[in-house]
Amino acid sequence: MDAQACPVNQRFWTPGVVVLAFLMAAGAVAIVARFVGGIGYVSNLSNARPWGIWVGIDVASGVALAAGGFTTGFLAHIAGRHYYEPIVRPALLTAMLGYTFVVLGLIIDIGRSWAIWKPMIFHNTNSVLFEVAMCVMFYLNVLYLEFAPIVVERYKGRVRLPGLLAIFNGPAEALLSLADAVLPKIMWILIIAGVVLSCMHQSSLGSLMLIAPTKIHPLWYTPILPLLFLTSAIAVGYPMVVFETTIITSSLKRDGEMHILASLTRITIFLLGFYMVLKVGDMVVRGTYVYLLDGTAQTNSFLVELILGVIVPWVMLLCPAVRRSRRALFIACTMIVGGVLLNRINVFIVGFTSRLSDGSYFPSVSEILVTVGLISGLMFIYRVLVTYLPVLSGAHQEVSS
Amino acid sequence: MRLNRRGFFKVVGAAGVAVAGTGQNAGAWHSKAPKDPYGCLVDLTRCIGCRKCEEACNRVNRLPPPELPFDDPTVLDTRRRPTDKAYTVVNRYYTGKLDERSKLVPTFVKIQCMHCQDPACVSACIVGALTKKENGAVHYDVGKCIGCRYCMVACPFEIPAYEYYDPITPRVMKCTFCYERISKQGGLPGCAEICPVEALTFGKRSTLLEVARKRIKQDPARYLDHIYGEKELGGTSWMYISGEPFESVGFRPLPAEPIPRLTETIQHSLFSYLWSPALLFALLGGLMWSTHKKQNTSEKGGES
Ligand code: SF4
Ligand code: SF4
Ligand code: SF4
Numbered sequence: 001m002d003a004q005a006c007p008v009n010q011r012f013w014t015p016g017v018v019v020l021a022f023l024m025a026a027g028a029v030a031i032v033a034r035f036v037g038g039i040g041y042v043s044n045l046s047n048a049r050p051w052g053i054w055v056g057i058d059v060a061s062g063v064a065l066a067a068g069g070f071t072t073g074f075l076a077h078i079a080g081r082h083y084y085e086p087i088v089r090p091a092l093l094t095a096m097l098g099y100t101f102v103v104l105g106l107i108i109d110i111g112r113s114w115a116i117w118k119p120m121i122f123h124n125t126n127s128v129l130f131e132v133a134m135c136v137m138f139y140l141n142v143l144y145l146e147f148a149p150i151v152v153e154r155y156k157g158r159v160r161l162p163g164l165l166a167i168f169n170g171p172a173e174a175l176l177s178l179a180d181a182v183l184p185k186i187m188w189i190l191i192i193a194g195v196v197l198s199c200m201h202q203s204s205l206g207s208l209m210l211i212a213p214t215k216i217h218p219l220w221y222t223p224i225l226p227l228l229f230l231t232s233a234i235a236v237g238y239p240m241v242v243f244e245t246t247i248i249t250s251s252l253k254r255d256g257e258m259h260i261l262a263s264l265t266r267i268t269i270f271l272l273g274f275y276m277v278l279k280v281g282d283m284v285v286r287g288t289y290v291y292l293l294d295g296t297a298q299t300n301s302f303l304v305e306l307i308l309g310v311i312v313p314w315v316m317l318l319c320p321a322v323r324r325s326r327r328a329l330f331i332a333c334t335m336i337v338g339g340v341l342l343n344r345i346n347v348f349i350v351g352f353t354s355r356l357s358d359g360s361y362f363p364s365v366s367e368i369l370v371t372v373g374l375i376s377g378l379m380f381i382y383r384v385l386v387t388y389l390p391v392l393s394g395a396h397q398e399v400s401s
Numbered sequence: 402m403r404l405n406r407r408g409f410f411k412v413v414g415a416a417g418v419a420v421a422g423t424g425q426n427a428g429a430w431h432s433k434a435p436k437d438p439y440g441c442l443v444d445l446t447r448c449i450g451c452r453k454c455e456e457a458c459n460r461v462n463r464l465p466p467p468e469l470p471f472d473d474p475t476v477l478d479t480r481r482r483p484t485d486k487a488y489t490v491v492n493r494y495y496t497g498k499l500d501e502r503s504k505l506v507p508t509f510v511k512i513q514c515m516h517c518q519d520p521a522c523v524s525a526c527i528v529g530a531l532t533k534k535e536n537g538a539v540h541y542d543v544g545k546c547i548g549c550r551y552c553m554v555a556c557p558f559e560i561p562a563y564e565y566y567d568p569i570t571p572r573v574m575k576c577t578f579c580y581e582r583i584s585k586q587g588g589l590p591g592c593a594e595i596c597p598v599e600a601l602t603f604g605k606r607s608t609l610l611e612v613a614r615k616r617i618k619q620d621p622a623r624y625l626d627h628i629y630g631e632k633e634l635g636g637t638s639w640m641y642i643s644g645e646p647f648e649s650v651g652f653r654p655l656p657a658e659p660i661p662r663l664t665e666t667i668q669h670s671l672f673s674y675l676w677s678p679a680l681l682f683a684l685l686g687g688l689m690w691s692t693h694k695k696q697n698t699s700e701k702g703g704e705s
Contacts, residue, residue: 040565047482047562050550078685080692111548111563111571122528122545126665129527129551131672192685196678210664211525211555214655223663355653356559357482 005089005390007154008252016251017383020376027373030366031108039111042366048357056348057371058105060205061341062098063136064233068244069095069143070198071237075267077191084264086257086393089150090248091241093382093391096143101378103140108370128207135201142194145183152180154389203230209347217351218288219302224278225347231278235271236340238264239313239333246330254392262323265333269317272336276310301342301350309339430666432659434518438537438638439583440606441593442613443511445643445650446623447600450477450491450509454592454601458489458513461579461591480651482512485562485574489513489592496645508643510650511592511601513576514539514560515630516638517659524661525555530573537606537638538578546573557634557653557660578638606638613642635659 034042045052068091076084107113119133156176159169183190206229209216222228242261249255283289291299313335322328353359363371386392456471458464465486469476481490491511498506516539523531523539530545531552548571553561564571579590583603593601602609610631617624629647630640633655643650671677 035568038564038566038568038571041568043565045565047484047553048559050553050563074685078689078692080689080696109549111550111567112546112569113548114569115547118528118545118547122530124526124529125672126524126661126668127527127529127551128664128668129525129549131668133527188686188689192682192689195685196681199681200672200678204668207664207667208551209554210667211521211551211660212557213660213663214557214653215554223667226667354559356651 005086005150005393007388007390008254008386008392010252012383012387014251017380020380020383023376024373024380026369027371027376030369030373033366034108034370035113039109042364042370044361044364044367046357046359046361048354048359049352049361051348051352052361053345053349053363053367053371054105054109056345057341058374059102059109060348061344062102062105063202063205064229064236064340064344065240065337066095066098066102067198067202067233067237068241069098069237070195071234072241073146073191074195077188078195084260087241087245087260087264089391089393090245090386091237092143092147093385094240094244096140096147097378097382097385099136099140099143101374102136104377105371105374128204128211132201132204132208135197135204139194139197139201142190142197146187146190146194148179149183149187150389150391152176152183156180198233199230202233203227205229206347209352212352215352215354216347217291217298217302217353218286219283219291219299220347220351222282222286224282228275228278228282231271231275232340232343235268235275236336238268238271239336242329242333243337246326246333248386248392252392257393258326261329265317265323265329268333268336269314272310272314272317276314279306279310298346298350301346305339305342305346308335309342310336313339430662430669432519432635433533434635435533435535435537438516438518438535438606439578439603440516440537440609440638440640441578441590442602442604442609443639443641444600444602444616445508445510445641445645447598448491448509448511449598449600450493450507451597452476452491453595453597454511455487455489455491457591457595458576459487461582462488462577464488477509483514483560483562483575485564485572488574488576492651494645494650496649498645508645508650510641512558512560512651513592513639514578515558516576516578517634518636518638519634519659519661521555521557521634521660522552522561524665525551527551534580536580536583538580538583539575540577540580541573541575543572548573555660557655606636606640609640613640617642632657 030042039045043052043054072084072088072091075081076088107116110116119130120137124130155172157173159172159176160166161169161172203226206226209221210223210225213221242265245257245261249257292303293299313332316322316328316332316335322332349361452471459467459471467487477491477493480492481487483490489511491509494508494510495505496508498508500506516533516537518533520531520533520539523529523533526546527549528545528547530542530547532540532542534540548563550561550563550573552573553559553563561573561575563573579588579592582588583590589603590601593603602612604612610628613628613631617626617628623644624642625644625646627647628640628642629652630637635657641647641652648654
């Protein structure tokens with residue numbers, strides 16, 4: 001490994017971070033309004049459209065785009081490709097924060113937020129949502145434990161809490177030592193469990209909408225929807241890593257890890273290609289291509305998802321020139337990420353119709369503010385954590401003007 | 402990362418045994434429908450649109466008073482859906498049918514929860530707050546509900562409504578089939594009890610099917626030969642007979658296949674006894690172990 005992971009030591013309040021803080025504040029206002037006036041007060045949800053962007057984006061897309069955590073973990077630690085080690089920590093941090101915000105999104109979306117623990121007591125094993133909830137809960141804990149050694153590495157033997165909190169120095173130190181003693185021994189279990197739990201709920205998120213055959217557009221309603229969700233999550237894992245690594249390295253002016261990213265995307269050609277074959281094959285087998293040219297908003301959204309989100313970036317990745325160019329690689333990976341995001345939005349929102357009631361839905365401003373606020377919060381905390389913890393690698397900085 | 406050999410094989414081995422032990426236990430899907438439930442037959446040729454059932458439902462369920470009184474005829478000018486404040490509503494349809502004086506004849510349709518025999522909402526509910534009772538009612542237990550609204554996503558009849566303006570303790574609201582009332586000997590649902598023209602007939606579902614068939618047979622000019630709810634989605638406790646095509650009075654054609662069948666089959670064939678996660682765990686463990694070993698030996702080989 002050429003560069004050890006280390007904390008970022010740079011000016012924190014850049015203009016970008018200030019914008020994040022503003023968006024977070026706006027989101028916070030909308031969240032307060034939701035808990036004062038109710039879901040109906042801030043959102044455009046209705047009896048016909050019970051799920052909107054809070055489920056479609058915050059939860060479903062959030063889970064899909066956090067797939068970088070388990071896919072890189074698999075690559076570096078299970079398949080033993082230590083070459084990829086430098087991207088494991090950032091991907092792990094994204095996954096940990098991603099799932100944390102998935103749960104926050106759920107707390108805001110469900111009507112009885114305080115009852116969120118009830119599925120632990122009352123089980124309905126027929127319910128896909130029950131399985132998803134259990135997996136997300138366990139996986140979130142797995143992620144925290146997987147991340148803990150990074151905290152240990154930074155603070156063990158160096159706990160200096162400020163002011164009155166200093167009385168907790170001892171207990172905190174003991175906790176870190178305990179973690180340091182136990183975690184390395186069970187880490188392999190956590191890593192495998194993380195992959196298993198991810199495969200379970202990534203696919204089950206696709207099964208979720210199979211309970212509504214009369215409501216989901218046939219372009220998306222297929223019995224292999226769980227398989228499509230799983231394969232697309234696996235396919236989007238590495239492009240998501242490329243996407244965020246590029247953004248972070250260029251905004252923090254760090255080493256781009258270009259060689260690692262380029263070889264990651266070579267794997268993506270296979271993974272995305274597999275998803276593409278499944279998706280197109282499913283369309284051919286079920287004969288749903290008859291809808292493709294009917295010009296409805298749903299069909300157009302499907303075409304964008306398939307062409308701009310899957311086929312074009314896949315062809316781009318085939319060219320070695322694209323994989324060598326930082327900018328072209330970033331564009332291709334952004335398209336893949338956007339394609340999976342659009343797929344989740346399509347399945348949960350665009351493809352959902354309620355024919356008996358008036359089911360038109362477009363998110364309200366406050367609804368969007370909540371979502372944007374949550375995403376900003378995630379990015380803000382990411383920025384805070386990489387400041388204090390050794391997550392990003394590459395001490396040597398790129399030469400910048 | 403350090404791998405402890407003994408611990409490793411203990412865990413992976415246990416997973417393997419679990420897999421071997423469970424094998425193909427995920428059997429075929431079975432309907433969980435009660436054998437002899439109650440039901441209600443709605444005869445659309447009899448309904449006169451008086452909305453007395455709406456009023457009775459409002460009273461027996463202690464729902465808030467409506468904006469316009471129940472005898473205000475203008476209410477029927479708009480198509481309505483059940484809401485969190487009204488478990489049942491009557492809509493008026495003009496299908497083009499004319500009477501002797503060439504005036505359009507309205508058809509009135511009461512809608513409420515169908516109390517499906519294999520309800521999608523019950524299968525979907527994350528905590529099992531919704532249950533199909535032996536007497537046919539699909540019952541909601543607010544004490545378990547977390548407000549995820551997956552039941553609303555699942556319901557093919559778009560029935561459950563939500564108290565969206567309650568910030569802390571909103572409830573899912575839908576027709577209860579007057580569960581308490583019909584659990585008592587001789588008890589009738591509020592709506593069926595009040596109906597002045599016997600458009601609503603309460604009774605055992607099997608009896609109601611006979612009644613419906615008899616009516617259709619005795620007056621084939623008056624009825625279409627279709628009992629909506631007999632076969633739809635595996636059957637529903639509430640059923641309809643009509644003189645006008647169902648599609649023209651707000652009903653969708655639906656398959657006979659119960660909705661939960663697909664998801665429950667997927668879930669149980671993949672996850673019963675957690676066999677597939679256990680298998681995946683074992684496979685990944687094996688892979689991890691072998692790459693780890695290979696790298697150890699090659700490292701040693703390199704050093705020597
Ligand atoms: S009509 Fe809807 S709410 Fe009623 S039992 Fe059927 S699925 Fe459930
Ligand atoms: S909203 Fe309540 S009743 Fe409906 S599925 Fe969720 S927990 Fe069950
Ligand atoms: S059965 Fe009871 S709850 Fe349902 S519509 Fe009739 S009166 Fe209302």
